[in-house]
Amino acid sequence: MNPRDAAALMQEERAISLGALTARIAGRISTPELRDVWTVAEASDMRTSGGHCYLELIEKNEATGAVTARLRAIIWSSQLNSLQAKFAAVTGQRMSTGMKLLVRGTVNFHSAYGISLVITDVDPSFTVGDVERRRREILQRLTREGIAEMNKRLPWPVPTLRIAVISAPGAAGYGDFMHQIHANTQRLRFRVRLFEAVMQGEHTAASVIHALERIATDNDEWDCVVIIRGGGATSDLISFDSYELAANVAQFPLPVIVGIGHERDVTVLDYVAAMRVKTPTAAAEWLVGQAQALLDALRRTGADILQTVTDRIGGCRTQLAYIEGQLPHAPKAAIERANATLSAKAMQLSAAATARTAPERARLAAKGENIATAADGAIERARRRLDATAALLDALSPMATLRRGYSITRIGGHAVKSVGQMPQGTVIETIVADGRVLSTVGADNNYNQPKQTTD
Numbered sequence: 001m002n003p004r005d006a007a008a009l010m011q012e013e014r015a016i017s018l019g020a021l022t023a024r025i026a027g028r029i030s031t032p033e034l035r036d037v038w039t040v041a042e043a044s045d046m047r048t049s050g051g052h053c054y055l056e057l058i059e060k061n062e063a064t065g066a067v068t069a070r071l072r073a074i075i076w077s078s079q080l081n082s083l084q085a086k087f088a089a090v091t092g093q094r095m096s097t098g099m100k101l102l103v104r105g106t107v108n109f110h111s112a113y114g115i116s117l118v119i120t121d122v123d124p125s126f127t128v129g130d131v132e133r134r135r136r137e138i139l140q141r142l143t144r145e146g147i148a149e150m151n152k153r154l155p156w157p158v159p160t161l162r163i164a165v166i167s168a169p170g171a172a173g174y175g176d177f178m179h180q181i182h183a184n185t186q187r188l189r190f191r192v193r194l195f196e197a198v199m200q201g202e203h204t205a206a207s208v209i210h211a212l213e214r215i216a217t218d219n220d221e222w223d224c225v226v227i228i229r230g231g232g233a234t235s236d237l238i239s240f241d242s243y244e245l246a247a248n249v250a251q252f253p254l255p256v257i258v259g260i261g262h263e264r265d266v267t268v269l270d271y272v273a274a275m276r277v278k279t280p281t282a283a284a285e286w287l288v289g290q291a292q293a294l295l296d297a298l299r300r301t302g303a304d305i306l307q308t309v310t311d312r313i314g315g316c317r318t319q320l321a322y323i324e325g326q327l328p329h330a331p332k333a334a335i336e337r338a339n340a341t342l343s344a345k346a347m348q349l350s351a352a353a354t355a356r357t358a359p360e361r362a363r364l365a366a367k368g369e370n371i372a373t374a375a376d377g378a379i380e381r382a383r384r385r386l387d388a389t390a391a392l393l394d395a396l397s398p399m400a401t402l403r404r405g406y407s408i409t410r411i412g413g414h415a416v417k418s419v420g421q422m423p424q425g426t427v428i429e430t431i432v433a434d435g436r437v438l439s440t441v442g443a444d445n446n447y448n449q450p451k452q453t454t455d
Contacts, residue, residue, distance in 0.1 A: 018111075023111070036105075036106060039102075040101070041103070042057070042060065044097055050077070051080070052080065053095075056070055058070050065202075073117040074117075086122065095122065101123075102122065103121065105119040106120065135241050147251050148271070151249060151250050151256055157223040161190050163191070163225075164225045165195065165225075166211045171199065172230045186292055188292065199229040208240075212248050212252060227258050227260065227269065240268065245269065246272050257275040258276050262278065408430070408431040410428065410430075423441065424441050428441065
């Protein structure tokens with residue numbers, strides 16, 4: 001036997017079985033110092049199975065929120081109901097994930113399941129866990145800043161078919177989401193793009209924020225954002241209780257759907273996102289349901305339009321058939337109606353014209369008689385004035401003067417007004433009533449010279 005084989009044989013002889021090793025560990029753990037110990041921790045991943053309550057107790061760094069200690073714990077069914085009743089009587093609620101608890105228990109070691117703390121009592125004065133407290137503080141801050149409800153108030157695009165997904169590549173939750181989206185029974189077509197992000201650990205918040213920023217650069221290409229992560233230990237979801245991440249989601253310009261963990265899991269994102277669903281699969285179901293509802297509404301509208309058009313066409317066909325039956329007789333009937341209407345209108349027009357012109361004719365006849373009488377009177381008056389004027393003219397005319405024995409003497413066609421106008425030898429014309437006489441002025445007419453007078 002070579003030295004190496006001999007050394008291995010000696011090590012094997014000194015080795016003990018795993019069962020013996022776990023027995024030694026159990027012996028070391030079963031000490032009075034680890035019995036009925038009070039400890040403060042946050043409950044995580046709390047669940048009930050077979051009547052027993054299984055959970056994890058965690059402790060976190062106050063500054064970073066990272067888990068610094070973790071221990072499995074159990075509350076046996078014989079004590080679970082009494083402890084929950086005691087807790088609820090003081091706090092008004094049952095013990096649940098996220099609560100910070102002060103519990104008493106005994107450290108137990110099982111060779112197959114490892115170390116755990118068997119809880120036997122709880123102090124209800126520790127009612128709210130650190131996670132829940134931080135969550136409340138974040139929500140209160142968002143509310144004070146007026147942004148807590150911003151994403152919830154965004155209108156949903158219709159239809160919502162272009163989906164930006166934030167998830168870890170290859171995650172089971174993302175696979176479930178994609179399967180549900182593309183395998184919908186109505187064959188609705190969605191356009192989905194994955195924006196990869198870390199979904200667990202201390203870099204989760206920064207990674208998801210970075211994915212949101214990438215989506216925001218071309219947000220016109222998308223109808224909504226879906227942030228999904230499958231189930232796991234509740235303590236793994238602590239990274240989603242981040243103020244920076246919650247503020248980004250609350251103020252994001254597109255509606256955000258959050259489907260993180262199981263139905264019992266809650267993060268601060270559930271309170272600020274436009275829609276919160278239980279799981280990634282539920283997120284896909286909700287989107288499919290929205291599209292299905294819209295499709296059903298369109299189908300109902302189409303059916304209503306079809307029925308309306310069918311009824312309208314049926315009515316038009318009935319009316320057309322009636323018109324076709326009436327068409328051979330319609331022109332003659334229309335002409336007869338038109339003639340009757342025309343005759344009635346003509347009679348009405350004649351009667352109206354007669355009624356309108358009769359008074360005018362009567363007034364015109366009366367005016368004619370008045371005009372004739374007035375004309376005769378005017379002519380008679382004019383005649384009398386004319387006769388009077390003629391008599392006056394006749395009485396004032398030179399001929400009338402001549403007939404009374406006067407004469408008119410003219411020289412060269414001009415009447416003589418003075419004897420000085422008739423020197424000796426002047427030929428004068430004397431006009432009397434029945435003729436005229438030409439004569440020459442002699443020398444013996446000087447006696448007729450006008451007398452000279454002095455003033």
